Amino acid sequence: MANKVPVTIITGFLGAGKTTLVRHVLANANGRRIALIINEFGDVGVDREVLKGCGDDNCADEDMIELANGCICCTVADEFIPTMQALLARDPRPDHIIIETSGLALPQPLVRAFNWPQIKSEVTIDGIVTLVDAAALSEGRFAASEAAVDRQRQADEMLDHETPLGELFEDQLVCADIVVVNKTDLVSAQELAGIENQLARHLRAGTRTVKAANGVVDMAVLLGLGLASEDNLAGRESHHELEHEGESHEHDDFDSFSLDLPPTASREALLESIQQTIVKHDILRLKGFAAIEGASARLAIQAVGPRINTWFDREWEADEARETTLVVIGQSPLDRKAIEAGLSHIGSG
Numbered sequence: 001m002a003n004k005v006p007v008t009i010i011t012g013f014l015g016a017g018k019t020t021l022v023r024h025v026l027a028n029a030n031g032r033r034i035a036l037i038i039n040e041f042g043d044v045g046v047d048r049e050v051l052k053g054c055g056d057d058n059c060a061d062e063d064m065i066e067l068a069n070g071c072i073c074c075t076v077a078d079e080f081i082p083t084m085q086a087l088l089a090r091d092p093r094p095d096h097i098i099i100e101t102s103g104l105a106l107p108q109p110l111v112r113a114f115n116w117p118q119i120k121s122e123v124t125i126d127g128i129v130t131l132v133d134a135a136a137l138s139e140g141r142f143a144a145s146e147a148a149v150d151r152q153r154q155a156d157e158m159l160d161h162e163t164p165l166g167e168l169f170e171d172q173l174v175c176a177d178i179v180v181v182n183k184t185d186l187v188s189a190q191e192l193a194g195i196e197n198q199l200a201r202h203l204r205a206g207t208r209t210v211k212a213a214n215g216v217v218d219m220a221v222l223l224g225l226g227l228a229s230e231d232n233l234a235g236r237e238s239h240h241e242l243e244h245e246g247e248s249h250e251h252d253d254f255d256s257f258s259l260d261l262p263p264t265a266s267r268e269a270l271l272e273s274i275q276q277t278i279v280k281h282d283i284l285r286l287k288g289f290a291a292i293e294g295a296s297a298r299l300a301i302q303a304v305g306p307r308i309n310t311w312f313d314r315e316w317e318a319d320e321a322r323e324t325t326l327v328v329i330g331q332s333p334l335d336r337k338a339i340e341a342g343l344s345h346i347g348s349g
Contacts (some may be wrong), residue, residue, distance in 0.1 A: 004124040005088065007097040007114070008223060011107045011172050012131030015285055015302065017182040018100050020215035021131060025098060028219050035087050035094035037080075039102045080110070084119050096223060097123070106168070107175040108238045114230035125229035129222060130176035131215075132169075135186035135307065137195045165284075165331065171238040173202040177227055178210060185213040204235045255332040259340055261324040263291035267299065270324075271308055277342040278303060281335060288326035291316075301326070 008025075012018050026034060087094060101107060107128060114125055133141075173179060179199060184192055196209060203209070210221055264270045270290055278286060286303040290310075297312040316322055328339055 004122060005093055005095070005097060006126035006224070006226070007099060007123050008126050009099045009101065009107060009110065009128045009229075010131070011101045011128065011175070012180075012182075013133065013136075013169055013172065015136070016131035016133045017212075017215045018131055021129075021180065021182070021212075021217065022098060022100050024215045024217065025219070025222065029096075030219070032095040032223075033092065035090075035097045037083060037087075037097065037099045039100065080113055081116060081118050084123060088119070088122050096126070106171055106238050108171065108236055111175065111230055111233065111236065120230075125227065126223065127177045127225040127227050128175055128229050129178050129180060130172045131180045131182050132173075132195075132199065133183055134181050134192060134195055135183045137198065138187045138191045167238075170202050173199060174204060174238075175236045176203070176207055177225065177229055178208045178221065179203065180210050180212050180215075180217055182212045182215060184211045255334040256327060256329040257334065257336050258288075258325060258327045259343065261290075261326070261344060263293045263322055264324065265293045267292050267295075267310075270299075271301075271310065273343060274301070274303060274326075275308060277339055278308075280342065281330065281339050283328055283330045283334075283339070285329040286326060288324065289313075290324040290326075291322040298322075 010018050010021060022036065026036070084097075087097060099110070101110065107130075111125060111128065114120065114123060181192070181195060181199070187195070192211070199209065210217055267290075270292070274286060277283065283303075286301065286308075288301050290299040290301055292299055295312070297315050300311050300313040302309045326343065328334065328336075
């Protein structure tokens with residue numbers, strides 16, 4: 001164990017705050033050489049760009065590797081193992097590796113990959129951290145409780161069973177060593193107590209729960225746990241593994257696409273159009289960067305359901321195309337033509 005490089009897997013549903021947590025870890029590395037593997041769903045590396053803009057030495061471009069295939073668990077042999085081998089071949093080696101999975105990725109196959117002989121003797125899972133969005137859960141979105149699923153059934157007459165979304169959420173919870181209940185500043189104490197009771201139904205015995213706001217968690221809670229989670233697989237099985245005896249899974253339940261738009265004259269009009277489109281088409285997640293006419297910096301956009309967060313993250317580069325690039329993620333099939341039509345008019349100002 002002493003010679004193995006520790007790896008922290010950070011998972012969690014769409015918009016739970018994984019990238020914010022990673023930025024916090026990088027900013028408080030205390031001299032550790034940290035390498036980062038980012039797994040995107042969609043063909044635009046938004047999370048990588050956000051991390052590159054953090055202004056910290058631990059955000060060095062060469063220490064960030066992006067796997068933009070949409071699901072790290074589906075490309076273990078072709079992408080993940082070679083990526084890990086490349087990191088381990090560095091001199092000096094990283095002191096710690098952080099893997100930020102896609103919000104739609106099952107963590108279980110990734111955990112099992114650490115038992116592959118090509119890397120087992122050289123790396124170990126320090127801990128698996130699952131983030132949940134307290135505000136989203138309080139609104140009945142991405143809920144793990146039976147009551148929240150019932151509310152979803154009532155809202156959609158065609159829904160007569162637990163959605164794939166709910167199963168995926170539970171799969172991420174049951175795989176965790178630590179669950180970070182993030183965005184607690186957006187809910188009341190009573191709501192938070194209810195959320196923790198919901199989560200407790202799906203956690204393995206001994207799984208710790210930590211409260212956080214803006215992804216701020218003590219490093220002693222996150223790193224240096226030494227759990228060797230790859231050697232403790234019992235009880236982490238996903239719904240699919242339990243129902244199909246470990247057969248590989250598909251991601252046909254989810255869809256994503258990206259689109260480019262010209263600069264918009266009005267930030268307010270842009271956000272209003274995004275919000276209306278999200279509500280109309282029940283988009284799960286929308287993220288990207290926008291060009292606002294007259295603004296020297298690009299506007300970062302992160303939306304979960306109807307809630308949208310924005311901030312100017314960095315100045316535009318001199319040779320960089322000033323355009324708006326958005327990634328849209330939702331349950332399949334997304335009406336791409338209608339969504340693009342709803343968003344495209346914002347570019348004209």
